[in-house]
Amino acid sequence: MKKKRSHKRKHSSEVHLGFQIAPMIDVVFVILLFFIVQAGDIQVENSHVTQLPGRVESAEPVELPDEVSIVVEDDGQVYLNEEPMDEPASKNLPQLASTLNGLREAADATKTKVLVTIYANELARYERVVDVLDALTRAQINNVTFQAGAPE
């Protein structure tokens, strides 16, 4: 015995074809969650801005302030005016930053500027140089140059 099913179906004109908001909210919510999770571990790219030495001509004579030298050795040891600063493993370089901060404050008091030159050894890691730049930024020293390396 066959049942007639046609009578159970709604007539096509009775089907409601309006915009379905509930599934859309679901989808938007999932996309939103995806972006919230993504936003959590964004790496923001920052930068240390400096000037290269010796290439810019100045119209006025420039009075050169006292120079402070920072040497970065191959093993990561940092020297400030030949004085060893912090351990090679110390990433934050607190001793260097506080000494530089003192220098900067003394220079501010006498209305001069601190000029820092970084001498990085050939095989020192670049990361260590950036650590030094970071310490200089903390000490609010902006006049930083690099040793002009001899071209190979």
Add this chain to the structure above:
Amino acid sequence: MIDVLLVLLVFFVMITSAEVLKVDKNLTLPVSPNAKKREPEMAKHEMAVNLRYDASTNKGVLVMDDRVYTDWQEVVPILSESKKRDPKLRIVVRGDAAVPAGEIQRAMNLIGEAGIADIAFASSNK
């Protein structure tokens, strides 16, 4: 409700896409929490020079605009040409954390040869 969700969605899309674009997956930038944020007004004057690290030779691999340069001197005319076009040009040196500092100095020499003095060292915040 849906309005608020859409606004939130647009907000998160904006912040993720704006920051992720520039990160080159082939190099790990050194971490520097105190580095300054990029100046938005300088953004269009910036040009990136990437230095990937090659562990087998302990040297850097210079990449500019997705092109690997084996002869680094080739970069100098390109840089000086860009400098002529845009006098306010700033070169962003994006060096891998493990690259030897000597390689960075070689790159700086090239930038100096091209007559550009304004440079920046890229680093990541974490």
